[in-house]
Amino acid sequence: MANDPNRAGPQQRMHWESIVVIAVIGTLGCLLPGLATCSEPVASGEAPVATPPGITLQALGEGQSSAMAFALTEVPRTQIAFADARGMTLYTYDRDSPGKSRCAAACTQVWSPVSAPRSARSVGDWTVFKRGDGTQQWQYRGKPVYTFVRDTDVGSVFGVSPNRPVAARSRGLVRQPRFPGWHSALLFPLSGIPMPAGVAIREVGDANGLAFVDRDGMTIYAFEGRGAAKAVIRLADQTQWKPLLAPALAHQVGEWSILTRSDGIRQWAFRGRPLFTFAGDVTSGDANGVGLSNDWDAALAVSFYMPAQVRLEQTLGRGKVLATREGLTLYRRDGIAIDYGGGQSARHGVPIQPGVGRRIGVSLKGCEGACLKAWHAFVAPANAQPDGFWDIAIRPDGVPQWVYQGYALYTFSGDRKPGDMNGNDIFNAVLSDNPHQLNDVGTPMTGTANLYWTIAYPSSN
């Protein structure tokens, strides 16, 4: 990460005590067996990044919503899998152990080891090891990862494509094959992190990661600033930060500890940081407290990769949006399925459909003349790699373009300053009066081919 100018860490700040911890962990990490390289340093208060370059995140099954024809009123996004750079789901094998793959010879004809480049560096739970043939392979939490030869589409699981009609799957006409000992490698649901009762983990796009949430699903924040306990208490009292209370009988769980404050309140802390909720969050999934001050950040289990050319921009009425480094709003192009029943203009009003975005690709069918001049591809650096929810599309002119959750990203010439959203809800319907002309916009439509430009919001469920 440190060598890649395209990668932005989740946080840039680091306190001296963190540096000491990093030094110790870093030294130990180099000594662990099975690691070809040392782990990337992670500050004690930081969440690890979910993926290294070349490893992506893909919603499984119907979470892809691969065609407008299969659009549902509510697309479940119950599983997010790790995938290779092509988007093919990754799997682990029970018989493998850290640094040791038991899948060789004929096995690799079905389960392809996911190779890591020589320059690969460990990131978070991801490390590399050398296979018997000398090649490097990625492993996640000590389990080597593979792709499955029968997976042909993004979001497939054990060879079952999300592109199979929903009706066929729901009627049981598509059976999930079983391969004993093999499991899809999932980021979400996230397992293996001890948490107190009443705390859960969910995807919070506005915090760009998997965040801890309270029993009401509200985002939990960690106080990252310095100051005596009394000062923190006073700050909380005077502002909209509410302490995350620990019950009288609660005790330390994993990296969760309990601070007994001078006012007698027992408050949860994570990695030593006192935890709060924010009164400015209205509903589950909000993270309106992020970015208000350097002293506060969402308490994340893992953070998502975000290119250095991208930032989250707070806007009027639409919350946080993906924006260029200069703050200009980023947009995607999507199809309209009226069966959503409204909500097109609302933030997260309609579910994201990565499969539809991929089908539309970088095509601008239905957009010509002034339209073509108004939308500009959000160009990726020449050395950019797919990572997390971010992918690269190569345009017809050979220029790489950033793709987020399946959708190619654009800026709008009518936006002049950070926060402008003048390209939102611009529609391009394709309709021919010629009875012999087939209207095709790249993705199957159940109704009239109506595409629209919409704000690119950070991923959320």
Place this chain on the structure above:
Amino acid sequence: MSSSLRFFKFKPSIALAALSAAVPLTLAAAVTASAGETRSFVLTSFTDAAYSTKGDCPGGIDPDQTVQYALDLAALGMPPDEIKKLMAGYPNGPVIGLLINRGRIDGKPVNAFTNPASVIDPKLHMVDGRYAYGFNLDGKGAKSPNSFEDPVTHELGVDNQLFRVFGCHKNFRGPPASATPPTYYSAEWSQARPTFPAWVITISGDDLRKDGPVTVSIARSLDSVLLDAQGNTESYTTFRSDPDPRSRNVFQGRLEHGVVTLTDHHDLHLVGDPILMNDLDLSQTHFRMTLEPNGDADGLIGGYQPWIEIFLPFGQAGVGFEEFQGIDVPGFYYALRHLADADPDPRTGANRRISVAWKFTAVPAFVVPAQNGAPPPVLSVHNGQ
């Protein structure tokens, strides 16, 4: 018709022109600021302005969709016995797939909603009556061909071809003096409004108790309406105006006897919602709003609107729309296309806009500029308390 694809509704020119219109808007705001009195409203309903009377459909009312489907299949050359057998299973079974793909291109079945021009025109019935709500858009008065008489103002030469398209279908008919508006748009509006950024109207003048010139602002808000326990839109709630220049319209008008009309008739543009219409995009904008004694308002807004914007919600919903609303989508496509009466395409000569009148109701509201960092407003005042 042209053999080329037509591309609708990208309007960067609107956005960019609107940006350049910021100066006049600022001037208009200055006018508003100096006005003695300002009253704002939020729309609570928005429907087609129907005035259906006995005998206004000499060809009859459009048949139920099951009957129309049988006619559509017959037009494809299907034998009566087979149609009867297939329709017996409706709305289930293989007939649904056949109906979705009842378009034909080079003899091959294609989606009828993505490609409505590939379907044989079912020739729906059209209104042929005396009355219709609306405005004399072309200024020709009684000489205007195919025009109506407004039942309220009794103005002659009313241009409202949309009523002619809609008026012979039961879901779009609205009897005079009926408290119940036509079904279709009422349902769509109700469905959209909880998430749809509200449309707001602001009237400013020296003294809104007296006749005189006024400024009329029609805009979109960042916020949606709040509903009470009965599903009615709350009065006196606060709406932040959307800074997006595409949805800010300022007209000069006049208040007379409690009725606001426009004295200039330039274009209007409001970003909408695809369930209702992508955009409300009018040329020759006309407007008539009555300020009711209880503080509410109601009225008409009309002009020439791209017919494709009216068609798209029907087309997007496809067979589901036909099943639930009982309306033949390709039939509406042809009717709108044929009755379009303005804005001829310079290349083909085909009209791209159709004369319309939309009926709305509104309740009092507060409209404020959006401010960065300000939290979304909640109910600030209720019934003046």
